[in-house]
Amino acid sequence: MSRVLLKRSVWFLSLLLVGLLLAGCSAVKTANEGNKSETGKVAxxxxxxxxxxxxxxxxxxxxxxxxxxxxxxxxxxxxxxxxxxxxxxxxxxxxxxxxxxxxxxxxxxxxxxxxxxxxxxxxxxxxxxxxxxxxxxxxxxxxxxxxxxxxxxxxxxxxxxxxxxxxxxxxxxxxxxxxxxxxxxxxxxxxxxxxxxxxxKEVINYVKKSQEDLRERTKGIADVDKPKVYVGALGVKGTQGIESTQAEYPPFVNIGARNVVDETGKSGSLMIEREKLVSWDPDILFIDEGGYSKVLADAQKNPSFYQALRAVKNGQVYGQIPYNFYTTNIDTALADSYYAGKVIFPERFQDIDPVKKSEEIYTFLLGKPVYEQMAEDYGGFKKLELTQP
Known part of the structure:
Protein backbone atom coordinates (compact mmCIF):
# COMPACT_ATOMS: atom_id res chain seq x y z
CA MET A 1 0.00 0.00 0.00
CA SER A 2 1.39 3.44 -0.94
CA ARG A 3 2.03 6.11 1.64
CA VAL A 4 -0.83 8.21 0.16
CA LEU A 5 -3.34 5.40 0.58
CA LEU A 6 -2.12 4.73 4.14
CA LYS A 7 -2.58 8.38 5.13
CA ARG A 8 -6.08 8.44 3.62
CA SER A 9 -7.04 5.27 5.55
CA VAL A 10 -5.84 6.73 8.86
CA TRP A 11 -7.69 10.00 8.16
CA PHE A 12 -10.93 8.09 7.33
CA LEU A 13 -10.74 5.96 10.49
CA SER A 14 -10.18 9.08 12.60
CA LEU A 15 -13.30 10.70 11.18
CA LEU A 16 -15.31 7.54 11.81
CA LEU A 17 -14.17 7.38 15.47
CA VAL A 18 -15.08 11.04 16.08
CA GLY A 19 -18.50 10.46 14.54
CA LEU A 20 -19.16 7.50 16.81
CA LEU A 21 -18.17 9.49 19.92
CA LEU A 22 -20.46 12.38 18.97
CA ALA A 23 -23.34 9.99 18.37
CA GLY A 24 -22.80 8.45 21.83
CA CYS A 25 -22.87 11.85 23.54
CA SER A 26 -26.06 12.76 21.70
CA ALA A 27 -27.71 9.52 22.85
CA VAL A 28 -26.83 10.18 26.51
CA LYS A 29 -28.16 13.72 26.28
CA THR A 30 -31.40 12.51 24.69
CA ALA A 31 -31.83 9.84 27.40
CA ASN A 32 -31.37 12.38 30.19
CA GLU A 33 -33.84 14.76 28.59
CA GLY A 34 -36.33 11.91 28.44
CA ASN A 35 -35.96 11.39 32.21
CA LYS A 36 -36.89 14.97 33.04
CA SER A 37 -39.93 15.42 35.26
CA GLU A 38 -42.74 17.85 34.47
CA THR A 39 -40.78 20.49 36.36
CA GLY A 40 -37.85 20.04 34.00
CA LYS A 41 -35.58 18.41 36.57
CA VAL A 42 -33.75 15.22 35.66
CA ALA A 43 -34.82 12.22 37.73
CA LYS A 201 -52.75 5.79 55.35
CA GLU A 202 -53.19 2.33 56.87
CA VAL A 203 -51.70 3.51 60.17
CA ILE A 204 -53.92 6.58 60.26
CA ASN A 205 -57.02 4.51 59.48
CA TYR A 206 -56.11 1.98 62.18
CA VAL A 207 -55.76 4.66 64.85
CA LYS A 208 -59.01 6.33 63.77
CA LYS A 209 -60.93 3.06 63.78
CA SER A 210 -59.53 2.12 67.20
CA GLN A 211 -60.65 5.44 68.66
CA GLU A 212 -64.05 5.07 67.04
CA ASP A 213 -64.39 1.58 68.52
CA LEU A 214 -63.48 2.91 71.98
CA ARG A 215 -66.02 5.74 71.77
CA GLU A 216 -68.81 3.51 70.50
CA ARG A 217 -68.39 1.04 73.35
CA THR A 218 -69.34 3.60 76.00
CA LYS A 219 -71.78 5.61 73.92
CA GLY A 220 -75.04 6.41 75.72
CA ILE A 221 -73.78 6.07 79.29
CA ALA A 222 -74.76 9.16 81.29
CA ASP A 223 -72.00 10.83 83.29
CA VAL A 224 -73.88 10.31 86.54
CA ASP A 225 -73.78 6.58 85.88
CA LYS A 226 -70.04 6.51 85.28
CA PRO A 227 -67.55 5.87 88.10
CA LYS A 228 -65.30 8.79 89.03
CA VAL A 229 -61.70 8.13 88.00
CA TYR A 230 -58.29 9.72 88.51
CA VAL A 231 -54.83 9.03 87.15
CA GLY A 232 -51.75 10.03 89.13
CA ALA A 233 -47.95 9.86 88.99
CA LEU A 234 -47.82 10.97 85.35
CA GLY A 235 -44.26 11.77 84.35
CA VAL A 236 -43.47 15.41 83.60
CA LYS A 237 -39.77 16.11 83.04
CA GLY A 238 -39.01 13.14 85.26
CA THR A 239 -40.80 10.91 87.73
CA GLN A 240 -43.67 12.45 89.69
CA GLY A 241 -45.93 11.45 92.58
CA ILE A 242 -49.66 11.05 93.09
CA GLU A 243 -50.26 14.79 92.63
CA SER A 244 -49.16 14.75 88.97
CA THR A 245 -52.19 14.24 86.76
CA GLN A 246 -53.77 15.38 83.52
CA ALA A 247 -57.04 16.98 82.51
CA GLU A 248 -58.38 15.52 79.27
CA TYR A 249 -56.16 12.50 79.76
CA PRO A 250 -56.27 10.81 76.31
CA PRO A 251 -57.02 7.23 77.42
CA PHE A 252 -59.95 8.57 79.46
CA VAL A 253 -61.10 10.85 76.65
CA ASN A 254 -61.05 7.93 74.22
CA ILE A 255 -63.57 6.01 76.32
CA GLY A 256 -65.59 8.94 77.65
CA ALA A 257 -64.51 8.28 81.24
CA ARG A 258 -65.50 10.62 84.05
CA ASN A 259 -62.12 12.12 84.89
CA VAL A 260 -62.49 14.16 88.09
CA VAL A 261 -59.65 16.46 86.98
CA ASP A 262 -61.74 17.67 84.03
CA GLU A 263 -63.84 19.56 86.58
CA THR A 264 -61.03 22.11 86.74
CA GLY A 265 -61.87 23.24 83.20
CA LYS A 266 -58.19 22.99 82.30
CA SER A 267 -56.34 20.72 79.89
CA GLY A 268 -52.97 19.05 79.91
CA SER A 269 -50.63 18.27 82.80
CA LEU A 270 -51.49 19.55 86.27
CA MET A 271 -50.07 19.35 89.77
CA ILE A 272 -52.91 19.25 92.29
CA GLU A 273 -53.05 19.69 96.05
CA ARG A 274 -53.29 16.38 97.89
CA GLU A 275 -56.40 17.57 99.70
CA LYS A 276 -58.12 18.00 96.36
CA LEU A 277 -57.74 14.31 95.63
CA VAL A 278 -59.36 13.50 98.98
CA SER A 279 -62.20 15.89 98.12
CA TRP A 280 -62.73 14.27 94.72
CA ASP A 281 -62.45 10.79 96.28
CA PRO A 282 -62.50 8.85 92.98
CA ASP A 283 -64.06 5.40 92.72
CA ILE A 284 -61.15 4.11 90.65
CA LEU A 285 -57.52 5.21 90.87
CA PHE A 286 -54.98 4.64 88.08
CA ILE A 287 -51.26 5.01 88.69
CA ASP A 288 -48.80 5.64 85.89
CA GLU A 289 -46.31 2.85 86.53
CA GLY A 290 -43.41 5.11 85.70
CA GLY A 291 -44.09 6.79 89.06
CA TYR A 292 -45.44 3.78 90.96
CA SER A 293 -42.34 3.33 93.12
CA LYS A 294 -42.56 6.97 94.17
CA VAL A 295 -46.24 6.65 95.06
CA LEU A 296 -45.58 3.41 96.95
CA ALA A 297 -42.82 5.04 99.01
CA ASP A 298 -45.13 7.98 99.75
CA ALA A 299 -47.92 5.59 100.80
CA GLN A 300 -45.61 3.93 103.28
CA LYS A 301 -44.72 7.30 104.80
CA ASN A 302 -48.27 8.68 104.74
CA PRO A 303 -50.59 5.66 104.98
CA SER A 304 -53.48 7.64 106.48
CA PHE A 305 -53.76 9.83 103.37
CA TYR A 306 -54.10 6.86 101.05
CA GLN A 307 -56.32 4.87 103.38
CA ALA A 308 -58.78 7.77 103.31
CA LEU A 309 -59.32 7.27 99.57
CA ARG A 310 -62.33 5.19 98.56
CA ALA A 311 -60.45 3.58 95.64
CA VAL A 312 -57.63 2.41 97.91
CA LYS A 313 -60.01 1.07 100.57
CA ASN A 314 -61.98 -0.86 97.93
CA GLY A 315 -58.96 -2.24 96.14
CA GLN A 316 -59.66 -0.26 92.97
CA VAL A 317 -56.11 0.84 92.12
CA TYR A 318 -54.70 -0.10 88.72
CA GLY A 319 -51.50 0.38 86.77
CA GLN A 320 -51.15 2.16 83.46
CA ILE A 321 -48.08 1.77 81.23
CA PRO A 322 -46.46 5.19 80.58
CA TYR A 323 -47.16 6.30 77.03
CA ASN A 324 -45.36 9.65 77.03
CA PHE A 325 -41.69 8.89 76.54
CA TYR A 326 -39.90 11.08 74.02
CA THR A 327 -43.42 12.33 73.34
CA THR A 328 -46.46 10.16 72.61
CA ASN A 329 -46.21 6.44 71.98
CA ILE A 330 -49.51 6.19 70.13
CA ASP A 331 -49.53 2.41 70.43
CA THR A 332 -49.25 2.44 74.22
CA ALA A 333 -51.82 5.24 74.50
CA LEU A 334 -54.33 3.05 72.63
CA ALA A 335 -53.44 0.02 74.76
CA ASP A 336 -53.94 2.09 77.93
CA SER A 337 -57.33 3.19 76.59
CA TYR A 338 -58.55 -0.38 76.16
CA TYR A 339 -57.27 -1.37 79.61
CA ALA A 340 -58.95 1.63 81.24
CA GLY A 341 -62.15 0.70 79.41
CA LYS A 342 -61.94 -2.87 80.68
CA VAL A 343 -61.54 -1.64 84.27
CA ILE A 344 -64.09 1.20 84.25
CA PHE A 345 -66.73 -0.29 81.95
CA PRO A 346 -66.23 -4.07 82.18
CA GLU A 347 -69.66 -4.84 80.70
CA ARG A 348 -68.83 -2.84 77.57
CA PHE A 349 -65.40 -4.46 77.15
CA GLN A 350 -66.27 -8.08 77.86
CA ASP A 351 -64.68 -9.25 74.63
CA ILE A 352 -61.40 -7.45 75.27
CA ASP A 353 -58.33 -9.12 76.75
CA PRO A 354 -56.11 -6.09 77.42
CA VAL A 355 -52.85 -7.98 76.91
CA LYS A 356 -53.95 -9.59 73.62
CA LYS A 357 -55.35 -6.26 72.43
CA SER A 358 -52.07 -4.55 73.27
CA GLU A 359 -50.12 -7.11 71.28
CA GLU A 360 -52.47 -6.60 68.33
CA ILE A 361 -51.87 -2.85 68.47
CA TYR A 362 -48.09 -3.14 68.76
CA THR A 363 -47.96 -5.73 65.99
CA PHE A 364 -49.98 -3.63 63.57
CA LEU A 365 -48.12 -0.37 64.21
CA LEU A 366 -44.61 -1.76 64.70
CA GLY A 367 -44.64 -5.23 63.18
CA LYS A 368 -43.82 -6.99 66.46
CA PRO A 369 -45.62 -7.77 69.75
CA VAL A 370 -43.68 -5.94 72.47
CA TYR A 371 -46.17 -5.80 75.36
CA GLU A 372 -44.16 -8.29 77.45
CA GLN A 373 -41.06 -6.11 77.21
CA MET A 374 -43.05 -3.04 78.25
CA ALA A 375 -44.61 -5.00 81.12
CA GLU A 376 -41.19 -6.23 82.21
CA ASP A 377 -40.00 -2.63 82.51
CA TYR A 378 -43.10 -1.18 84.17
CA GLY A 379 -45.34 -3.93 85.52
CA GLY A 380 -48.08 -4.09 82.90
CA PHE A 381 -51.83 -4.05 83.28
CA LYS A 382 -52.73 -5.21 86.80
CA LYS A 383 -54.06 -4.17 90.18
CA LEU A 384 -51.63 -2.30 92.42
CA GLU A 385 -51.19 -2.35 96.18
CA LEU A 386 -50.49 0.93 97.95
CA THR A 387 -50.95 0.07 101.63
CA GLN A 388 -50.42 -2.93 103.83
CA PRO A 389 -53.62 -4.87 104.67
Whole structure:
Protein backbone atom coordinates (compact mmCIF):
# COMPACT_ATOMS: atom_id res chain seq x y z
CA MET A 1 0.00 0.00 0.00
CA SER A 2 1.39 3.44 -0.94
CA ARG A 3 2.03 6.11 1.64
CA VAL A 4 -0.83 8.21 0.16
CA LEU A 5 -3.34 5.40 0.58
CA LEU A 6 -2.12 4.73 4.14
CA LYS A 7 -2.58 8.38 5.13
CA ARG A 8 -6.08 8.44 3.62
CA SER A 9 -7.04 5.27 5.55
CA VAL A 10 -5.84 6.73 8.86
CA TRP A 11 -7.69 10.00 8.16
CA PHE A 12 -10.93 8.09 7.33
CA LEU A 13 -10.74 5.96 10.49
CA SER A 14 -10.18 9.08 12.60
CA LEU A 15 -13.30 10.70 11.18
CA LEU A 16 -15.31 7.54 11.81
CA LEU A 17 -14.17 7.38 15.47
CA VAL A 18 -15.08 11.04 16.08
CA GLY A 19 -18.50 10.46 14.54
CA LEU A 20 -19.16 7.50 16.81
CA LEU A 21 -18.17 9.49 19.92
CA LEU A 22 -20.46 12.38 18.97
CA ALA A 23 -23.34 9.99 18.37
CA GLY A 24 -22.80 8.45 21.83
CA CYS A 25 -22.87 11.85 23.54
CA SER A 26 -26.06 12.76 21.70
CA ALA A 27 -27.71 9.52 22.85
CA VAL A 28 -26.83 10.18 26.51
CA LYS A 29 -28.16 13.72 26.28
CA THR A 30 -31.40 12.51 24.69
CA ALA A 31 -31.83 9.84 27.40
CA ASN A 32 -31.37 12.38 30.19
CA GLU A 33 -33.84 14.76 28.59
CA GLY A 34 -36.33 11.91 28.44
CA ASN A 35 -35.96 11.39 32.21
CA LYS A 36 -36.89 14.97 33.04
CA SER A 37 -39.93 15.42 35.26
CA GLU A 38 -42.74 17.85 34.47
CA THR A 39 -40.78 20.49 36.36
CA GLY A 40 -37.85 20.04 34.00
CA LYS A 41 -35.58 18.41 36.57
CA VAL A 42 -33.75 15.22 35.66
CA ALA A 43 -34.82 12.22 37.73
CA UNK A 44 -31.98 10.42 39.52
CA UNK A 45 -31.89 6.64 39.55
CA UNK A 46 -31.86 5.13 43.07
CA UNK A 47 -31.31 1.59 44.27
CA UNK A 48 -34.33 -0.64 44.54
CA UNK A 49 -37.08 1.87 43.75
CA UNK A 50 -36.48 2.96 40.16
CA UNK A 51 -36.35 6.73 39.78
CA UNK A 52 -36.50 9.50 42.36
CA UNK A 53 -37.37 13.07 41.57
CA UNK A 54 -37.33 16.37 43.38
CA UNK A 55 -40.70 17.37 44.82
CA UNK A 56 -41.80 20.34 46.86
CA UNK A 57 -43.56 19.44 50.10
CA UNK A 58 -44.92 21.63 52.92
CA UNK A 59 -43.83 20.64 56.42
CA UNK A 60 -45.59 21.12 59.75
CA UNK A 61 -44.31 24.68 60.27
CA UNK A 62 -45.41 25.75 56.80
CA UNK A 63 -42.02 25.59 55.09
CA UNK A 64 -41.84 24.57 51.44
CA UNK A 65 -38.98 22.10 51.10
CA UNK A 66 -37.52 20.51 47.96
CA UNK A 67 -36.92 16.82 48.68
CA UNK A 68 -35.80 13.87 46.59
CA UNK A 69 -38.75 11.45 46.62
CA UNK A 70 -38.54 8.66 47.53
CA UNK A 71 -35.60 9.38 49.84
CA UNK A 72 -33.15 6.53 50.26
CA UNK A 73 -31.14 7.70 53.29
CA UNK A 74 -32.91 9.39 56.21
CA UNK A 75 -32.39 10.50 59.79
CA UNK A 76 -34.98 11.42 62.41
CA UNK A 77 -34.21 13.92 65.17
CA UNK A 78 -36.11 15.04 68.23
CA UNK A 79 -39.04 13.64 70.22
CA UNK A 80 -41.19 11.30 68.16
CA UNK A 81 -39.56 11.55 64.72
CA UNK A 82 -38.04 8.08 64.69
CA UNK A 83 -41.30 6.59 65.97
CA UNK A 84 -43.23 7.98 63.00
CA UNK A 85 -40.61 6.58 60.63
CA UNK A 86 -41.08 3.17 62.30
CA UNK A 87 -44.88 3.37 61.93
CA UNK A 88 -44.40 4.22 58.24
CA UNK A 89 -42.08 1.21 57.78
CA UNK A 90 -39.03 3.30 57.01
CA UNK A 91 -36.49 1.97 59.52
CA UNK A 92 -34.46 0.27 56.78
CA UNK A 93 -33.73 3.72 55.34
CA UNK A 94 -32.40 5.19 58.62
CA UNK A 95 -28.65 5.80 58.53
CA UNK A 96 -28.08 7.17 62.03
CA UNK A 97 -29.92 7.74 65.32
CA UNK A 98 -29.58 9.95 68.40
CA UNK A 99 -27.47 8.78 71.32
CA UNK A 100 -30.47 9.01 73.64
CA UNK A 101 -32.33 6.45 71.52
CA UNK A 102 -29.42 4.06 72.03
CA UNK A 103 -28.67 4.53 75.72
CA UNK A 104 -32.11 4.89 77.31
CA UNK A 105 -33.44 1.32 77.15
CA UNK A 106 -37.04 1.69 78.31
CA UNK A 107 -40.35 3.25 77.40
CA UNK A 108 -40.25 3.30 73.61
CA UNK A 109 -41.86 0.28 71.91
CA UNK A 110 -40.34 1.14 68.52
CA UNK A 111 -36.86 0.56 69.93
CA UNK A 112 -37.95 -2.85 71.22
CA UNK A 113 -39.37 -3.66 67.78
CA UNK A 114 -36.26 -2.47 65.91
CA UNK A 115 -33.25 -3.05 68.22
CA UNK A 116 -30.94 -3.16 65.20
CA UNK A 117 -31.23 0.63 65.00
CA UNK A 118 -28.86 0.87 67.98
CA UNK A 119 -26.00 -0.33 65.77
CA UNK A 120 -26.27 2.74 63.52
CA UNK A 121 -23.90 5.74 63.82
CA UNK A 122 -24.72 8.40 66.39
CA UNK A 123 -26.01 11.67 64.90
CA UNK A 124 -26.31 13.75 68.07
CA UNK A 125 -27.09 13.63 71.75
CA UNK A 126 -30.88 13.64 71.50
CA UNK A 127 -33.39 14.97 74.01
CA UNK A 128 -35.89 17.78 73.92
CA UNK A 129 -33.45 20.56 74.81
CA UNK A 130 -30.57 19.60 72.51
CA UNK A 131 -29.22 21.29 69.40
CA UNK A 132 -28.75 19.30 66.18
CA UNK A 133 -25.16 18.19 65.59
CA UNK A 134 -24.46 19.43 62.06
CA UNK A 135 -21.11 17.66 61.70
CA UNK A 136 -22.57 14.29 62.78
CA UNK A 137 -25.50 14.70 60.40
CA UNK A 138 -23.22 15.44 57.46
CA UNK A 139 -21.11 12.37 58.24
CA UNK A 140 -23.98 9.94 57.45
CA UNK A 141 -25.01 11.74 54.24
CA UNK A 142 -28.82 11.60 54.55
CA UNK A 143 -31.13 12.64 51.73
CA UNK A 144 -33.48 14.25 54.25
CA UNK A 145 -33.60 15.20 57.93
CA UNK A 146 -36.92 14.65 59.74
CA UNK A 147 -37.05 16.70 62.93
CA UNK A 148 -39.61 17.44 65.65
CA UNK A 149 -39.67 20.00 68.50
CA UNK A 150 -35.99 20.94 68.32
CA UNK A 151 -36.41 23.72 65.76
CA UNK A 152 -38.85 26.42 64.74
CA UNK A 153 -39.20 27.70 61.19
CA UNK A 154 -36.13 29.94 61.35
CA UNK A 155 -33.93 27.30 62.98
CA UNK A 156 -35.03 24.71 60.44
CA UNK A 157 -34.07 27.06 57.60
CA UNK A 158 -30.71 27.69 59.26
CA UNK A 159 -29.99 23.97 59.70
CA UNK A 160 -30.93 23.27 56.09
CA UNK A 161 -28.72 26.07 54.80
CA UNK A 162 -25.71 24.99 56.87
CA UNK A 163 -25.92 21.30 55.99
CA UNK A 164 -27.30 21.54 52.46
CA UNK A 165 -29.70 18.72 53.41
CA UNK A 166 -33.51 19.14 53.17
CA UNK A 167 -35.01 19.57 56.65
CA UNK A 168 -38.64 18.45 57.13
CA UNK A 169 -40.28 19.50 60.40
CA UNK A 170 -42.82 17.11 61.98
CA UNK A 171 -45.11 17.56 64.99
CA UNK A 172 -47.30 15.76 67.52
CA UNK A 173 -48.88 19.00 68.70
CA UNK A 174 -48.12 20.56 72.10
CA UNK A 175 -46.25 18.27 74.47
CA UNK A 176 -48.31 16.08 76.83
CA UNK A 177 -51.30 16.21 74.48
CA UNK A 178 -52.49 13.82 71.80
CA UNK A 179 -53.11 15.99 68.74
CA UNK A 180 -54.23 13.44 66.19
CA UNK A 181 -54.46 15.84 63.26
CA UNK A 182 -50.85 16.96 63.53
CA UNK A 183 -49.71 13.37 63.99
CA UNK A 184 -51.71 12.30 60.93
CA UNK A 185 -50.24 15.12 58.83
CA UNK A 186 -46.75 14.19 59.99
CA UNK A 187 -47.30 10.53 59.13
CA UNK A 188 -48.60 11.44 55.70
CA UNK A 189 -45.53 13.60 55.13
CA UNK A 190 -43.11 10.86 56.19
CA UNK A 191 -44.91 8.37 53.95
CA UNK A 192 -44.76 10.70 50.98
CA UNK A 193 -41.06 11.45 51.38
CA UNK A 194 -39.95 7.82 51.82
CA UNK A 195 -42.42 6.32 49.36
CA UNK A 196 -44.73 4.50 51.81
CA UNK A 197 -47.85 6.64 51.47
CA UNK A 198 -50.17 3.62 51.49
CA UNK A 199 -48.68 2.35 54.74
CA UNK A 200 -49.07 5.80 56.34
CA LYS A 201 -52.75 5.79 55.35
CA GLU A 202 -53.19 2.33 56.87
CA VAL A 203 -51.70 3.51 60.17
CA ILE A 204 -53.92 6.58 60.26
CA ASN A 205 -57.02 4.51 59.48
CA TYR A 206 -56.11 1.98 62.18
CA VAL A 207 -55.76 4.66 64.85
CA LYS A 208 -59.01 6.33 63.77
CA LYS A 209 -60.93 3.06 63.78
CA SER A 210 -59.53 2.12 67.20
CA GLN A 211 -60.65 5.44 68.66
CA GLU A 212 -64.05 5.07 67.04
CA ASP A 213 -64.39 1.58 68.52
CA LEU A 214 -63.48 2.91 71.98
CA ARG A 215 -66.02 5.74 71.77
CA GLU A 216 -68.81 3.51 70.50
CA ARG A 217 -68.39 1.04 73.35
CA THR A 218 -69.34 3.60 76.00
CA LYS A 219 -71.78 5.61 73.92
CA GLY A 220 -75.04 6.41 75.72
CA ILE A 221 -73.78 6.07 79.29
CA ALA A 222 -74.76 9.16 81.29
CA ASP A 223 -72.00 10.83 83.29
CA VAL A 224 -73.88 10.31 86.54
CA ASP A 225 -73.78 6.58 85.88
CA LYS A 226 -70.04 6.51 85.28
CA PRO A 227 -67.55 5.87 88.10
CA LYS A 228 -65.30 8.79 89.03
CA VAL A 229 -61.70 8.13 88.00
CA TYR A 230 -58.29 9.72 88.51
CA VAL A 231 -54.83 9.03 87.15
CA GLY A 232 -51.75 10.03 89.13
CA ALA A 233 -47.95 9.86 88.99
CA LEU A 234 -47.82 10.97 85.35
CA GLY A 235 -44.26 11.77 84.35
CA VAL A 236 -43.47 15.41 83.60
CA LYS A 237 -39.77 16.11 83.04
CA GLY A 238 -39.01 13.14 85.26
CA THR A 239 -40.80 10.91 87.73
CA GLN A 240 -43.67 12.45 89.69
CA GLY A 241 -45.93 11.45 92.58
CA ILE A 242 -49.66 11.05 93.09
CA GLU A 243 -50.26 14.79 92.63
CA SER A 244 -49.16 14.75 88.97
CA THR A 245 -52.19 14.24 86.76
CA GLN A 246 -53.77 15.38 83.52
CA ALA A 247 -57.04 16.98 82.51
CA GLU A 248 -58.38 15.52 79.27
CA TYR A 249 -56.16 12.50 79.76
CA PRO A 250 -56.27 10.81 76.31
CA PRO A 251 -57.02 7.23 77.42
CA PHE A 252 -59.95 8.57 79.46
CA VAL A 253 -61.10 10.85 76.65
CA ASN A 254 -61.05 7.93 74.22
CA ILE A 255 -63.57 6.01 76.32
CA GLY A 256 -65.59 8.94 77.65
CA ALA A 257 -64.51 8.28 81.24
CA ARG A 258 -65.50 10.62 84.05
CA ASN A 259 -62.12 12.12 84.89
CA VAL A 260 -62.49 14.16 88.09
CA VAL A 261 -59.65 16.46 86.98
CA ASP A 262 -61.74 17.67 84.03
CA GLU A 263 -63.84 19.56 86.58
CA THR A 264 -61.03 22.11 86.74
CA GLY A 265 -61.87 23.24 83.20
CA LYS A 266 -58.19 22.99 82.30
CA SER A 267 -56.34 20.72 79.89
CA GLY A 268 -52.97 19.05 79.91
CA SER A 269 -50.63 18.27 82.80
CA LEU A 270 -51.49 19.55 86.27
CA MET A 271 -50.07 19.35 89.77
CA ILE A 272 -52.91 19.25 92.29
CA GLU A 273 -53.05 19.69 96.05
CA ARG A 274 -53.29 16.38 97.89
CA GLU A 275 -56.40 17.57 99.70
CA LYS A 276 -58.12 18.00 96.36
CA LEU A 277 -57.74 14.31 95.63
CA VAL A 278 -59.36 13.50 98.98
CA SER A 279 -62.20 15.89 98.12
CA TRP A 280 -62.73 14.27 94.72
CA ASP A 281 -62.45 10.79 96.28
CA PRO A 282 -62.50 8.85 92.98
CA ASP A 283 -64.06 5.40 92.72
CA ILE A 284 -61.15 4.11 90.65
CA LEU A 285 -57.52 5.21 90.87
CA PHE A 286 -54.98 4.64 88.08
CA ILE A 287 -51.26 5.01 88.69
CA ASP A 288 -48.80 5.64 85.89
CA GLU A 289 -46.31 2.85 86.53
CA GLY A 290 -43.41 5.11 85.70
CA GLY A 291 -44.09 6.79 89.06
CA TYR A 292 -45.44 3.78 90.96
CA SER A 293 -42.34 3.33 93.12
CA LYS A 294 -42.56 6.97 94.17
CA VAL A 295 -46.24 6.65 95.06
CA LEU A 296 -45.58 3.41 96.95
CA ALA A 297 -42.82 5.04 99.01
CA ASP A 298 -45.13 7.98 99.75
CA ALA A 299 -47.92 5.59 100.80
CA GLN A 300 -45.61 3.93 103.28
CA LYS A 301 -44.72 7.30 104.80
CA ASN A 302 -48.27 8.68 104.74
CA PRO A 303 -50.59 5.66 104.98
CA SER A 304 -53.48 7.64 106.48
CA PHE A 305 -53.76 9.83 103.37
CA TYR A 306 -54.10 6.86 101.05
CA GLN A 307 -56.32 4.87 103.38
CA ALA A 308 -58.78 7.77 103.31
CA LEU A 309 -59.32 7.27 99.57
CA ARG A 310 -62.33 5.19 98.56
CA ALA A 311 -60.45 3.58 95.64
CA VAL A 312 -57.63 2.41 97.91
CA LYS A 313 -60.01 1.07 100.57
CA ASN A 314 -61.98 -0.86 97.93
CA GLY A 315 -58.96 -2.24 96.14
CA GLN A 316 -59.66 -0.26 92.97
CA VAL A 317 -56.11 0.84 92.12
CA TYR A 318 -54.70 -0.10 88.72
CA GLY A 319 -51.50 0.38 86.77
CA GLN A 320 -51.15 2.16 83.46
CA ILE A 321 -48.08 1.77 81.23
CA PRO A 322 -46.46 5.19 80.58
CA TYR A 323 -47.16 6.30 77.03
CA ASN A 324 -45.36 9.65 77.03
CA PHE A 325 -41.69 8.89 76.54
CA TYR A 326 -39.90 11.08 74.02
CA THR A 327 -43.42 12.33 73.34
CA THR A 328 -46.46 10.16 72.61
CA ASN A 329 -46.21 6.44 71.98
CA ILE A 330 -49.51 6.19 70.13
CA ASP A 331 -49.53 2.41 70.43
CA THR A 332 -49.25 2.44 74.22
CA ALA A 333 -51.82 5.24 74.50
CA LEU A 334 -54.33 3.05 72.63
CA ALA A 335 -53.44 0.02 74.76
CA ASP A 336 -53.94 2.09 77.93
CA SER A 337 -57.33 3.19 76.59
CA TYR A 338 -58.55 -0.38 76.16
CA TYR A 339 -57.27 -1.37 79.61
CA ALA A 340 -58.95 1.63 81.24
CA GLY A 341 -62.15 0.70 79.41
CA LYS A 342 -61.94 -2.87 80.68
CA VAL A 343 -61.54 -1.64 84.27
CA ILE A 344 -64.09 1.20 84.25
CA PHE A 345 -66.73 -0.29 81.95
CA PRO A 346 -66.23 -4.07 82.18
CA GLU A 347 -69.66 -4.84 80.70
CA ARG A 348 -68.83 -2.84 77.57
CA PHE A 349 -65.40 -4.46 77.15
CA GLN A 350 -66.27 -8.08 77.86
CA ASP A 351 -64.68 -9.25 74.63
CA ILE A 352 -61.40 -7.45 75.27
CA ASP A 353 -58.33 -9.12 76.75
CA PRO A 354 -56.11 -6.09 77.42
CA VAL A 355 -52.85 -7.98 76.91
CA LYS A 356 -53.95 -9.59 73.62
CA LYS A 357 -55.35 -6.26 72.43
CA SER A 358 -52.07 -4.55 73.27
CA GLU A 359 -50.12 -7.11 71.28
CA GLU A 360 -52.47 -6.60 68.33
CA ILE A 361 -51.87 -2.85 68.47
CA TYR A 362 -48.09 -3.14 68.76
CA THR A 363 -47.96 -5.73 65.99
CA PHE A 364 -49.98 -3.63 63.57
CA LEU A 365 -48.12 -0.37 64.21
CA LEU A 366 -44.61 -1.76 64.70
CA GLY A 367 -44.64 -5.23 63.18
CA LYS A 368 -43.82 -6.99 66.46
CA PRO A 369 -45.62 -7.77 69.75
CA VAL A 370 -43.68 -5.94 72.47
CA TYR A 371 -46.17 -5.80 75.36
CA GLU A 372 -44.16 -8.29 77.45
CA GLN A 373 -41.06 -6.11 77.21
CA MET A 374 -43.05 -3.04 78.25
CA ALA A 375 -44.61 -5.00 81.12
CA GLU A 376 -41.19 -6.23 82.21
CA ASP A 377 -40.00 -2.63 82.51
CA TYR A 378 -43.10 -1.18 84.17
CA GLY A 379 -45.34 -3.93 85.52
CA GLY A 380 -48.08 -4.09 82.90
CA PHE A 381 -51.83 -4.05 83.28
CA LYS A 382 -52.73 -5.21 86.80
CA LYS A 383 -54.06 -4.17 90.18
CA LEU A 384 -51.63 -2.30 92.42
CA GLU A 385 -51.19 -2.35 96.18
CA LEU A 386 -50.49 0.93 97.95
CA THR A 387 -50.95 0.07 101.63
CA GLN A 388 -50.42 -2.93 103.83
CA PRO A 389 -53.62 -4.87 104.67
Missing amino acids: VSTQGTGNSEMQTITDLVGREVNVKVPAQRIVALGPGSLRLVAYAKGTDLVVGIEDMEKKVPTGRPYMFAYPELKALPTIGQGGIDTVPDEEALLSVKPDVIFIAYLVDKAKADKLQKKTGIPVVVLSYGPLATFNEEEIYRSLELVGKVIGTEQRA
